[in-house]
Amino acid sequence: FESDAAAAFGNAGDTTALEAARVEFLGAKAGRLKAIQKGLGGLQKADKPAGGQKLNAVKTAVETAFMAAQERLASGAKSVERAAFDITLPGRPLRRGRLHPITQTIERMKEIMGRLGFTAVEGPEIEDDWHNFVALNIPEIHPARDPLDNFYLSVGSHLAPGESPGAKYEGTPALGPDGKPLLLRSQTSTVQIRTMEEAVASADGGTPPPVRIVSLGRVYRPDTADATHYPMFHQIEGLCIAPGVTMADLKGVLQMFWQSYFGLESNEPIEVRFRPSFFPFTEPSVECDIWHDGKWMEIGGAGMVDPNVLRAVGYDPEEVTGFAFGLGIERICMRQHGITDIRDLYANDVRFLAQF
Ligand code: FA5
Numbered sequence: 001f002e003s004d005a006a007a008a009f010g011n012a013g014d015t016t017a018l019e020a021a022r023v024e025f026l027g028a029k030a031g032r033l034k035a036i037q038k039g040l041g042g043l044q045k046a047d048k049p050a051g052g053q054k055l056n057a058v059k060t061a062v063e064t065a066f067m068a069a070q071e072r073l074a075s076g077a078k079s080v081e082r083a084a085f086d087i088t089l090p091g092r093p094l095r096r097g098r099l100h101p102i103t104q105t106i107e108r109m110k111e112i113m114g115r116l117g118f119t120a121v122e123g124p125e126i127e128d129d130w131h132n133f134v135a136l137n138i139p140e141i142h143p144a145r146d147p148l149d150n151f152y153l154s155v156g157s158h159l160a161p162g163e164s165p166g167a168k169y170e171g172t173p174a175l176g177p178d179g180k181p182l183l184l185r186s187q188t189s190t191v192q193i194r195t196m197e198e199a200v201a202s203a204d205g206g207t208p209p210p211v212r213i214v215s216l217g218r219v220y221r222p223d224t225a226d227a228t229h230y231p232m233f234h235q236i237e238g239l240c241i242a243p244g245v246t247m248a249d250l251k252g253v254l255q256m257f258w259q260s261y262f263g264l265e266s267n268e269p270i271e272v273r274f275r276p277s278f279f280p281f282t283e284p285s286v287e288c289d290i291w292h293d294g295k296w297m298e299i300g301g302a303g304m305v306d307p308n309v310l311r312a313v314g315y316d317p318e319e320v321t322g323f324a325f326g327l328g329i330e331r332i333c334m335r336q337h338g339i340t341d342i343r344d345l346y347a348n349d350v351r352f353l354a355q356f
Helices: 004-011 017-025 032-040 045-074 099-114 166-171 189-202 247-267 307-313 330-336 342-346
Strands: 118-121 212-222 232-242 272-279 283-292 295-305 322-328
Touching: 004 017, 004 232, 017 032, 017 045, 032 045, 099 118, 099 212, 099 232, 099 247, 118 232, 118 342, 166 212, 189 212, 189 232, 189 307, 189 322, 212 283, 232 247, 232 330, 247 272, 247 295, 247 322, 272 295, 283 322, 295 307, 295 330, 330 342
Parallel strands: 118 212
Antiparallel strands: 212 232, 232 322, 272 283, 283 295, 295 322
């Protein structure tokens, strides 16, 4: 009886069928449970307590099965059988995540530069005066230090909700161990300094080892966001220090890099062009263009590491020379994919990001 009732409730596909089953098994007048209850009257007196107990247990179980069926129907499932897992159905495709286009660009650049013998290194995003300016030959009075061009850090100037900035901008400057203001690095050239310092320190007074590194990471400038500028962006910095390194090496490395980056599919030679420029930390300095899609495309700055920079970190400029270059990663990623607005890269719209 009990399993018959459970099956009938479990198979009921709608409330009408469930009600019919309820009347059949639990109906107060002619239900099957009622019939059994009436049957108890025919038992021996001594058997009656046990029979009554058994009847109560069965009644509870059947009522529980009925309530479970009620809940099942209320939650929308048809019957126990039909709600079960159909192993013959094809699986639902999983939505695969993917890497952000900037991450993809960074990985590709690291891989190409790795094949050219350049090791990837990282540096801190909060920098001190020495690494962001002094060692890079940017003196105390240089315009590159302007607070309007840098994110200097301050302490104790948190804005209360709804409070406008204003005087809070004047907050107490956060100072480094040297007593000079800390800032978010404005270029990856800071990593050049850290790398060369480590190389010189590792030599322990002897001849410092040659250096061949790339550093890829975030940099910060208070530029107003527009189609080609963002206050946070990424740069790739390359640095090569060894005896006898020349500008021809710089051009050769950049040519091979761009040939791998843009030229492999088209099989067309990628031409690299240097235009005279100025950076405090390189001498001579150049702006570098490449011939791409039938026109010259400006891709970043480069030059021979200034002897002042070599001296600042402890190299002897009579013994070693070196080149450095720094490129904006967003601009290259945008050019590669035909992205027309840098802000799209950071709006976190999955419909946009899923295209890459
Ligand atoms: C520099 O930052 C130098 N450190 C590059 C360098 C390294 C020269 C080593 C010599 C030796 P510059 O300020 O021009 O240079 O910036 C480099 C690139 O960053 C630019 O060509 C541009 O592609 C990108 N860039 C600059 N500002 C922004 C911005 N607000 N948003 C996105 N990209 C930017």
